[in-house]
Amino acid sequence: MIIIGKKYLQPLPVFLAIFFLIVQVVTNLLLPNLTSDIINKGIAKSDLNYIWAQGGTMLIVALVSWLAAVLNVYYASIQSQRLGMRLRSDLFEKVIKMDESAFSDFGDATLITRTTNDVTQLQNVYQTALRMMLMSPLMLIGSIFMAWNLDHNLIWVFIVALPLLAIVAVVNIAMVMPRFRLMQEKIDKINLIFQQGLTGVRVIRAFNRDNYEIEKFDRANKDLTKISQFVMATVAMLGPIMTVILSATNLAIVWFGAQLIGKGLMGLGNLVAFLTYATQILLSFMQLTAVMVMVPRAQVSAVRANEILNTEEKIVDPENSESLSAPIEMKFIDVSYAFSNAERPALSRINFTVTKGQTLAIIGGTGSGKSTLLSLIARLMDVTSGEILIAGRDIRSLSQYNLHEKISLTQQKAVLFSGTVKSNMLYGRPEATDAMIWTALDIAQATDFVKEQGGLEMTVEQNGGNFSGGQRQRLAIARTLIKDADYYCFDDSFSALDFATDTKLRTAINSSPQFQDKIKIIVAQRIATVMNADQILVLDKGEVVGLGDHASLAKNCSAYQDIMRSQLSEKDLESMGISLKIEEVTEGDRS
């Protein structure tokens, strides 16, 4: 909490908040004394002038106190809200810049809770801190001091009451503190189930798992409620217990104060003032306890927020980034990548070179490392070993901005943003004209349905929910194509398209002058999608098992032949001279 406070609070407004708080405390402490004087010296002696004069002073002191309270609340609120805003922004920026591996280590649900709920906890505690957390101890000490000055005889009442209150508070806090981290984790869990429920709603219904998911959510919800109820009930118990102690203390003061007045050892005004100080002392103590309960919860939130803020930024720009001027070319030199939590590397010693104008297709079974390879090109993660060069430069020697300017990527899962078709296209190229957008949509075979459904201003709902899978994919491809890049990467982007559209789309890309000189990298599962590429990289369990054009791989690469056998007709295979029967491929061929 201190780290976050130091980072996000501004010294001057915090100083002013504390200053006005002290003014408020001092003026509040003066008021009972002034009351005592009015009773002892004004009312008791029927001195009207004194009552007026002292009453006027009281009014001014009360006004100053009110003004100080307003200004304190103002600065405390401004600072705590600012802290929340800055912290949220920093967390969001950190999450956006997080490399894919760290992102999946945290998980979406906890990142959402930490950026929202945890920040709110911290915001609240700082708002309270700049008011009560300082006011309560100051009022407590100040009131004890004033009460002691007023009358020594009754001070023992506090010597009994305060330790009693302290014991109650400590026991209470000790009971709830361990539950705070658990509470935040349960909120994470609820977020996770809710989020999965929302994104997977169709799967849930199709598998008739509605009740299972509802029960799962109910269980998590009940878990959170149980812990929250315990915490809230335990904290709420503090109020009545403390009120009993407060009432007993007042009773004792009145009882023993009356005896002292009877003996002439104390004035009535002093007793009234003493009672006010007693109330201030005990209320301050209660407030302090309430704040002390908030602190451990906020501390849990601070730790969780700091975990994100302190995540090492693995993808960093070099101090002096190089610029690209050499001809378009991409080279993988002994590239390997291993996820931190994985048993085997996702990619091992990958080597290939693609030159200007060429298309490289990447094919391989599921989990063979195709998406990982594209993520490395876009530097969403950094290679574990080896080098990726574009135009002769290691991509780590370029600024990420420069690199991303050169690369245009469609991911396996088409991502659209809520807005319009046009706003999604402008995401790829902000300065694009309508004509440019239509050209990109044309190449991506998306013109027909965009025209039919309302044109460029057609609404795109969250995650492109109002489009079919294939339409979403085509819009995502159009967004990739509209960008003026040098390297166009498509991660299994054509898989949601029917064969005819797939063919038309690739033909349109290849025949468009705009892409003639560019490098195209196409990840695909279908032989038909890759067979016309200049080079085809065949991956198996993260290793290259074939690299060449279709004709050479069809002849020499057993893994490629296996894929062909699973997808092409007997006639097609025979025309290529490939046997249909797997047994006929000898071990020698395979190696």
Ligand SMILES: Nc1ncnc2c1ncn2[C@@H]1O[C@H](COP(=O)(O)OP(=O)(O)OP(=O)(O)O)[C@@H](O)[C@H]1O
């Ligand atoms: N975040 C991650 N943490 C750990 N392992 C991962 C992670 N993402 C992927 N992997 C593993 O890395 C390997 C390669 O995954 P990748 O997504 O690159 O495969 P792919 O060839 O694109 O598969 P598919 O065709 O099914 O999309 C797989 O074994 C996968 O389990």
